[in-house]
Amino acid sequence: MTDQPMVRFDNVSKRYGPLTVLDGLNLDIMRGEKVSVIGPSGSGKTTVLRMLMTLEKINDGVIWVEGEPLTHMERNGKLVPADLAHVRRVRGKIGMVFQSFNLFPHMTAMQNCIEAPVTVLGMKRAEAEARAAELLGMVGLSQKKDHYPSQLSGGQQQRVAIARALAMRPKIMLFDEVTSALDPELVGEVLQVIRQIGREHDLTMLMVTHQMGFAREFSDRVCFFYQGKICEQGPPAELFGAPKNERTRQFLNAVLEAG
Amino acid sequence: MGIPTLVAMLVAALAVIGVLSFREEYSLFVPGLLQGAVLTLQIAVLGSLLAVVMGVLAALARLYGPAPLRWLATVYVEIFRGTSALVQLFWLFFVLPQFGVTLDAFPVAVLALGLNVGAYGSEVVRGAIQSVPRGQWEASTALNMSRPQMLRRIILPQAFIAMIPPWGNLFIELLKSTALVSLITLSDLAFRAQQMNQTTLKTVPIFTLVLLMYLVMSLAITIVMRLLERRASLGLARGRAA
Incomplete structure (x- = not known):
């Protein structure tokens, strides 16, 4: 195998x-x-x-x-x-990160990262938030978790997008x-x-x-x-x-x- | 125009109605016209609710429904958009009874105007959904969301903001179309005004009051829609300033 x-x-x-x-x-x-x-x-x-x-x-x-x-x-x-x-x-x-970030503009960085784990994987909100906080920390954006995408630079948006994709635990x-x-x-x-x-x-x-x-x-x-x-x-x-x-x-x- | 200006206009219109109703040649007509205004408002509000429900359902059916539902929605939109509201009122009120379906005038008014405006509204909803960038669908797909999850959580909340101004237009259109319901025996604001005018010939006070009352109602609609828009775009707007 x-x-x-x-x-x-x-x-x-x-x-x-x-x-x-x-x-x-x-x-x-x-x-x-x-x-x-x-x-x-x-x-x-x-x-x-x-x-x-x-x-x-x-x-x-x-x-x-x-x-x-x-x-x-x-x-x-x-x-x-x-x-x-x-x-x-x-x-x-499979997870994917896009050239144009494609963050959800009506959600904060944190909400972007917990949306799919909660709605798709059925994860508990607290658990999803803990995991997302960890990932946002890993991409160096702990301070920005309550910011909306349009309040972030391109590089920051892309790092949120990476955290968001990783939150689904892709292989x-x-x-x-x-x-x-x-x-x-x-x-x-x-x-x-x-x-x-x-x-x-x-x-x-x-x-x-x-x-x-x-x-x-x-x-x-x-x-x-x-x-x-x-x-x-x-x-x-x-x-x-x-x-x-x-x-x-x-x-x-x-x-x-x-x- | 900002919300404060709109509120100021609304207050001014109400104040003018208030001041005028202390004058004898006006006060005579106020109670009767207010009764008419209440009926007009009831039809407008219920009709608007029906229009939103029909608009959203027809748009979703046309975009994502299976073929029969898609056809049904298209037939609905084209018939109700392609014929006049007046003809629809007459049909529901005078023609349907010939086929054994008799409805009261009030439900017919709500039904006809709601269905009519809903047909226009479905195009508003469809356009707004399609205006959400493709990348949003792709990102939701990459997060393995189902179609209903995407629509509910990602697409519709964003489309909603784009829908609000055109829906505001439609609601005001609907408010004004309520003047048609006098033709199916309902005593709405416009009907009462005409009736009073025919018996008293006090054209100036009657139609001044009527104008102001319609203006108050449409301003109220505009203000509600503006507040809704501001609330819905909170996150997006906050970002734009940064």
Whole structure:
């Protein structure tokens, strides 16, 4: 069981009309593995996360989570498209942090963090608050728990969003360009939090990022996406140090020049 | 316009009514018109409540209901929005009895105006729900909430704020449409005014009082809606200032 992947994309395709965004993706992510996804815009990298979070329907293939199909369910030995109850059961293992934070603006930081634990998991309010206070402390926002999102800086909002996702005790965390909407001086505080939860939690993490330095230092593996396919993947030292593929080299050169 | 200004207008209108009712050529008409105003207010309030219920139900049915419910809601909205309130009143009051359904004038008035405004209101509700950013749905999905949980806890509270001003408009529209109910035998404010005018020809005092009474009621609606808006957007507004 231990060598069973936490997440498996099995020949997954995604199309929007005539446009193929992902073309027969095969990707296994192991328990506790930190995987970064890089690539030019339009390469399908965000779609990978959104499909796993069930925000996008897939057109072909099957996504598995801990050996269980997410997009499908078993009926009489065959895989049929999953119903909502099944999706919700499996989806509970996954949490996601968005580029644009997406905090609930009508709730304080604390309320944001206890909402789903109380309504979805049926946790007692006091228990949820204790847990949320702990998480807000971990992201360095104990003092801001009664603030509304619009009273917080972008970096603070994103840290609340991370605490909110962690409050659901996911096994897999998805980070979708979580620093792209931030002012440059606020990027560091968010990356610091991600580093920390990477160390402290036994989480499987999949992140789409433009922070090449962070991807290199933080991840166990980096996948370079190009035109809906994984063009090259490997340990960060190899992929960044000695990219084999011409496309990867071009992309990294372009990014490094810009950055 | 701020709430204090609105309250000042309301107080001024009430004061003018008060002062005028000490004058003989006005005081004569005040009790009768007030009776009419009470009926107008009853129809307006009950009709508005019905409109909100219908508006929310029709919007939710059209957005998230199964196909038959969706069609039903669309038929309701299009019929009641697409024909005049007057025709609806006549239908419910004069035509339905031909099919064996006889209703009193008062329930017909509430029903017709409530259903009519509810049809408009459903579009207000639908628009407000759809104006909530997609990211809010996605965040709720990522937190594994069910559709009803998302709607109740995340989407509707945010849509609610956007709905308040247009609903205020509709409530005032409804208040003014109550003048139609005299055509189905009810003695509302407008009807009493017309009746008094026909018998006494005291046009100026009668219609001055009527104008002020309608104004008081619509100002009251506006003030309530503004208070509601302020209360609902407390968290959001507080943040905007920071």
